Amino acid sequence: MLKLSPYIELNELNELNELNELNELNELNELNELNELNELHNPMIYQNISDMYAAEEKVRQNLKALVEGLPDDVTGALPEGEKWTVAQIVEHISMVDEGGGKICRRLLSKSQADGKPSDGTARISSGFVEKATASAETKLEAPDIVQPRTGRSISESLAVMDGNKERFVGLQPLFEGVDDTGNKFPHPYFGEMTATEWFAIKIAHEARHTRQIAALIEKIKS
Numbered sequence: 001m002l003k004l005s006p007y008i009e010l011n012e013l014n015e016l017n018e019l020n021e022l023n024e025l026n027e028l029n030e031l032n033e034l035n036e037l038n039e040l041h042n043p044m045i046y047q048n049i050s051d052m053y054a055a056e057e058k059v060r061q062n063l064k065a066l067v068e069g070l071p072d073d074v075t076g077a078l079p080e081g082e083k084w085t086v087a088q089i090v091e092h093i094s095m096v097d098e099g100g101g102k103i104c105r106r107l108l109s110k111s112q113a114d115g116k117p118s119d120g121t122a123r124i125s126s127g128f129v130e131k132a133t134a135s136a137e138t139k140l141e142a143p144d145i146v147q148p149r150t151g152r153s154i155s156e157s158l159a160v161m162d163g164n165k166e167r168f169v170g171l172q173p174l175f176e177g178v179d180d181t182g183n184k185f186p187h188p189y190f191g192e193m194t195a196t197e198w199f200a201i202k203i204a205h206e207a208r209h210t211r212q213i214a215a216l217i218e219k220i221k222s
Contacts, residue, residue, distance in 0.1 A: 046122040046200065049175045056203050060165070063093070063210045066217070067154050075154055077220045086213055086220075087157070088148035093209050094157040094164070095146040100202040101168045107183045107195035108174040116179035123181055128197045131190045132204060143188055175199070 046052050067075070067090055075087040084092065152160075175196065184192040187201065 046124065048120045048122050049172065049196070050120065052122055052175075052196075052199055052203065053169075053172060056199075056206075059203055059207045059210065060161070063090075063206060063213075064158065066210060066213055068158070070154065070217070074217060074220055079216070079219050082216060082219075084148060086216055087152070087154050089209050089213055089216070090154050090157045091148040091150060091152045092142060092146055093206050094152075094160040095148070096142075096205050097161050097164050097202060099146065100198050100205075101164050101171075103185050104168070104171060104175075104195045104198050104202075107180060107185055107198070108171060108178060110183040111178045111180040111195065112174060114179070114182055116182065118177060118179045120176040122196055122200075123179075123194070124197055124200060125194075128190060128193060128200075132201070135189065136208075140189055 046055070067086060070086065076085050078085050180195045184194050185198070187193050187198070190197075190201065193201065
């Protein structure tokens with residue numbers, strides 16, 4: 001994102017013109033970032049497991065860039081018509097992130113025991129893609145188990161996610177080395193899913209809520 005230099009030596013009119021231009025560029029950059037998030041959570045774009053880890057990293061960096069350093073009057077604000085604050089959304093993301101990681105570990109352990117090798121391809125079924133695509137713009141109610149209720153700060157939730165990430169990175173050799181198509185665990189909305197599909201949903205979930213947070217911040221500041 002572009003930042004204004006503190007040493008701009010222009011007359012007031014030129015300063016205003018430059019500010020307007022920079023604001024337009026910033027808005028364009030933010031739009032591009034949100035469009036990029038839309039692409040990153042599309043399960044049809046993943047060719048291999050390394051693509052998924054790269055996408056997850058990009059989504060996480062976008063989330064952190066958006067929420068780190070936000071003042072309390074923004075993170076705790078609840079505008080009319082909204083259900084969760086920014087802090088509560090980030091807490092919810094951290095809870096789903098942790099739960100999804102545990103499910104993936106359990107499924108991959110079973111697949112490892114099955115002994116079927118894989119070549120690192122991201123095997124995602126067409127049925128899963130159809131369901132995920134159809135739900136992209138549908139508002140889904142979070143199950144009670146992942147409803148935010150601890151009152152964690154954003155920094156605390158991000159710390160939880162950092163810990164989740166360290167453990168999840170350790171799963172990459174299993175994701176790449178074993179065929180996980182024979183073991184599934186049910187998702188409340190998408191049905192039976194493999195570890196790779198749970199991984200894809202984990203990325204999509206975080207990207208979706210990052211877009212939600214961006215819109216909520218805009219609403220709070222307007």
